[in-house]
Amino acid sequence: MKKIALTGSIAMGKTFIANIFKQFSVAVYDSDLAVKEIFEQQPELIAKLFPECYVDGKIDKNILSQIIFNDPQKRKKLESILHPLVAKKREIFIRREKYKRTKILVCDIALLFEKNYQRYFDQVVVASAPKFMQNKRAMARKFMTQDRLSSILKLQMPDHKKRIKADKVVYTGGNRGSVYRQIKSLLYS
Numbered sequence: 001m002k003k004i005a006l007t008g009s010i011a012m013g014k015t016f017i018a019n020i021f022k023q024f025s026v027a028v029y030d031s032d033l034a035v036k037e038i039f040e041q042q043p044e045l046i047a048k049l050f051p052e053c054y055v056d057g058k059i060d061k062n063i064l065s066q067i068i069f070n071d072p073q074k075r076k077k078l079e080s081i082l083h084p085l086v087a088k089k090r091e092i093f094i095r096r097e098k099y100k101r102t103k104i105l106v107c108d109i110a111l112l113f114e115k116n117y118q119r120y121f122d123q124v125v126v127a128s129a130p131k132f133m134q135n136k137r138a139m140a141r142k143f144m145t146q147d148r149l150s151s152i153l154k155l156q157m158p159d160h161k162k163r164i165k166a167d168k169v170v171y172t173g174g175n176r177g178s179v180y181r182q183i184k185s186l187l188y189s
Helices: 014-023 031-041 043-049 061-070 072-099 131-139 146-155 159-165 176-188
Strands: 002-007 027-030 104-108 123-128 168-171
Touching: 002 014, 014 027, 014 104, 014 123, 014 176, 027 031, 027 072, 031 043, 031 072, 031 104, 043 072, 061 072, 061 146, 072 104, 123 159, 131 146, 168 176
Parallel strands: 002 104, 002 123, 027 104, 123 168
Antiparallel strands: none
């Protein structure tokens, strides 16, 4: 079974690429979705550390992000809880796909290089787009501000370094058809 890691900085088109892989019937694991599930299914884990984020029985991600972007120690505490749980969910996904004799799977992991997870994969694909397009996409997101975007980017490896480390770069700055063709080529060449 070939294991492909999909990564890229914020607003580079990872989700779009993951959806194209799904169109080709490739099994895709989404780390962001795993985090969302943890927040929904086990909010008490986060509420213990960050009670101010526990509002109306759920985690207010807007409040949480303000805290973790301003306090590196609290961010590390949160990561120490989330990352092992997300990794466990990923391992279960990979085992399940192996059992199903899946030929290719993709794991969408935003902080792949930052957390040194690339060593677990056969191929690393990086989503990349021009800086102006990344900024435009990010700023269109709910609750995004220029300060928040800057904080996020400071935590992520720069795009040009990710491209150097990649086995394959998928450029998402063009049209959708171009991205589709790049994924098709990656899968069938």
